[in-house]
Amino acid sequence: MASPQTIDLDALNRKYLEERDKRLRKDGIGQYIETEGQFASFLDDPYSKRVERAPIEREVEAAIIGAGFGGILTAVRLKEIGIEDVVLIDRAGDFGGTWYWNRYPGLACDMKSYVYLPLLEETGYMPPRNYASGTEIWQHAQRIVDHWSLRDKGLFHTGVTRVEWLEDRGMWRVSTDQGDTIFARYLIAANGPISKPKLPGIPGIASFKGHSFLASRWDYDYTGGTPEGEPMTKLSDKRVAIIGTGATGIQCIPPLGEYAAHLTVFQRTPSGVDVRQEAATDPDWVASLEPGWHQEIVENFTTLTSGGMAAKDLINDGWTFLFTKIAAAAAAAPGGEDMMATLVRAADIADAEKMNEIRARIDAIVQDPATAEALKPWYRRFCKRPVFHDGYLETFNRDNVTLVDTDGHGVEAITETGVRVAGIDYPVDCIIFASGFEVGTDFVKRAGYDFIGRDGQSLQAKWAKGFSTFHGLQVHGFPNLFIHQNAQAALPANFCHGLAEGAKTIAAIVDHARKADLPVIEATQDAEDGWVAHCGEVAANLVPFFEQCTPGYYNLEGKLTQEAAQGFGYGAGAHAYFALMQQWVAKGDFEGVEFSKS
DSSP states (O other): OOOTTTOOHHHHHHHHHHHHHHHOOTTGGGGEEESOGGGGGGGSOSSSOOOOOOOOEEEEEEEEEOOSHHHHHHHHHHHHTTOOOEEEEOSSSSSOTHHHHOOOTTOBOSSOHHHHSSOHHHHTOOOSBSSOBHHHHHHHHHHHHHHTTOGGGEEOSOOEEEEEEETTTTEEEEEETTSOEEEEEEEEEOOOSSOSBEEEOOTTGGGOOSEEEEGGGOOHHHHOOOTTOOOOGGGTTOEEEEEOOSHHHHHHHHHHHHHSSEEEEEESSOOOEEOOOOOBOOHHHHHHOOTTHHHHHHHHHHHHHTTOOOSSOSSOSTTTHHHHHHHHHHHHSOTTSOHHHHHHHHHHHHHHHHHHHHHHHHHHHOSSHHHHHHTOOOSOGGGSOOEEOSSHHHHTTSTTEEEEEOTTSOOOEEOSSEEEETTEEEEOSEEEEOOOBOOSSOHHHHHTSEEEOGGGOBHHHHHHTOOOOBTTTBOTTOTTEEEOOSTTSOOOSSHHHHHHHHHHHHHHHHHHHHHTTOOEEEEOHHHHHHHHHHHHHHGGGTHHHHTTSOSSGGGTTTTOOHHHHTTSSOTTOHHHHHHHHHHHHHHSSOTTEEEEOO
């Protein structure tokens, strides 16, 4: 590995920009298409058959749309303040959210289980390994549900079609595709910030005559096998293509390579795959833990991965590596130096060293030099979500696996019989789309329903004029509505931390309203305007970095402008957002929010 003195940062940045420019497209996020029309069946539940039932009409204290971790954690916090009359509505067949839908082979969390899994101390659960599989995470969601007796609160295979504020009742009316009418004092939208699958808008995508499906709706009837790792024996005579080499592709490509007769991987941009180093949980470490250990680890991780400084790195993984590098450089800096300049240079060098290490690892593992070169990522580490795997690179040493690198241009076309790149046709029996989820698209359209607030105002119409919230959680004109999402709110690497903190804040606001006997809660227009302006100011922290990055969902496919960034995650970092919110709640007066009888 090159020493800091031999790294030519200018040359490296030029290479990064060259690779970025290959991938820039005028259509940005418009290059993807929705899973509708001919592709609507791609979203069907492959795990639990929807059953039509008699419509329900009922009144509840709180309706939560979404039964993933956001919905579950909110139900837990509401129960702690005495609200048990709750319903969680979800299109899925059970609790779990993303971990219900995503069950592809090889699925696992990309950060340590002690960081990601919520409520470990409260449920008395210690993960057996440092990284949790998808099945384990789904089971933990079930554990939380059972621990807090929420099982009977779920209303599944039910999609919300419309929600409307009823001024005369001071409640929300929720309508569903099962014909239900649910009246709720408080409404929490926990649809999931990254939950709606998207498809690449490749010419001819609708013409393919073979089998195809989304990785997030894995078709085990076609492949054989199970989410728990049983062999996918039905692929033994199949030519399989996978389009997408992001976090999902990295995990499901190795098992596909093991079982398919032939696997062809179509790559536009390689991922920076770092070592994972799975290990059993150390019993001595567990014995050393003191009460409060879990929250401490979670907060430490978020601080280190969102621009903050901590006295110690409690995680020591591929996410937090920059902290130790930067801290060491700062400590070694001669007195009198510009500390900010020192930190920036330390971050640049640490990033370059890590990416050089990742590229060197590819050379050491992948036997074919041309394939190894094509797998090398040329961008800064956090331009894309970091991924970790101990078998992905080895997959390309298999005789039955072919990498088709598109040199940043993407797949040219899909034909009736296969996939075309640079004029060459690759016949396949099956295409698996690991093309990710919608980010930066219209929130209401992603949710699948609109919110109608005071005076018949549509949330979609309001946000068409510019995204605006108070703390990313409440919206003026939409009383008693709380939204779990990332825009103008925390965008942590650990989404569960953001959902957990959001749930606490919602419960604190509602608890204050109930104790004051002022059940109607609404952010003021002034508070909303002030927050939007503040988010615009701190958004300046995001744009300079991400405009240098290769396109991806982190930077809206290279279109993260200052205006767009204002509706992105809180620009000062998740750790700063959480600190601000905790101080706001602790003050007790909930400045910027009005509480009233109606």
